[in-house]
Ligand SMILES: CSC[C@H]1O[C@H](OP(=O)(O)O)[C@H](O)[C@@H]1O
């Protein structure tokens with residue numbers, strides 16, 4: 437990328453959100469990272485101010501990639517490599533709470549990981565270098581605080597008046613099958629508020645790459661916990677998904693400029709630098725190959 441054209445903000449679209457066609461198209465980047473190729477070419481678009489935004493479609497533009505197979509490491513590495521410092525990701529989720537109605541928006545602040553250990557969830561495995569990231573607060577709280585009122589602004593006055601819920605817990609399951617009624621009930625008892633199949637490993641990898649990461653969820657269904665109601669089907673999800681995606685596009689349009697400005701002004705200083713002391717392996721035994729690979733995403737291995 438031309439250094440005058442730095443892209444500070446990335447956006448990852450989930451089910452139903454395969455492009456941001458309300459922004460001005462600039463170009464598509466076909467990037468190969470040390471962890472393979474991203475889910476889709478990266479679309480670079482321009483905001484009216486000229487600020488550039490990078491967009492990746494998590495499941496591919498035609499939704500060909502299952503949640504388990506999303507190349508999370510390539511997606512995050514590619515975004516970091518072109519300069520992205522903050523990611524606003526979107527996800528379609530099931531609701532585990534009566535008050536989170538289909539059509540509502542949710543920005544979670546916590547995650548319960550129910551994936552099965554079959555996803556590549558770290559850049560630091562099998563390389564001879566041991567690194568532990570901190571993940572107690574899995575999202576960037578500063579980014580959430582910045583975005584939440586902007587999301588509310590966009591949703592205000594919209595048809596159906598979707599609500600925005602914050603401070604919630606998202607359960608991430610493996611899929612692709614939806615949960616059983618027993619699992620859905622158990623997640624509620626655990627304190628889960630919404631459920632999806634994609635926030636892990638995306639959030640972990642963003643943290644390892646020192647990228648501020650926030651998730652904007654659109655609720656599509658009540659999963660399988662409601663007694664006397666049919667459990668969720670894809671048909672039901674898709675029905676709500678289309679309106680949700682339209683709103684998600686407006687939401688993205690309504691907040692990306694402020695996120696860009698916050699990054700450019702150094703206002704999101706929570707995550708940058710968090711990996712500086714995360715490596716426990718003595719430097720003199722770190723394999724050269726591994727250091728080269730990691731330098732693709734972090735300056736400490738240069
Ligand atoms: C299409 S229903 C299940 C699917 O939808 C969500 O995808 P995304 O998070 O990418 O919007 C959920 O996580 C599942 O992958």
Ligand SMILES: Nc1ncnc2[nH]cnc12
Nearest residue numbers: 528529530631632633659
């Ligand atoms: N009920 C559900 N479970 C998991 N992922 C979902 N995405 C949308 N609805 C979902």
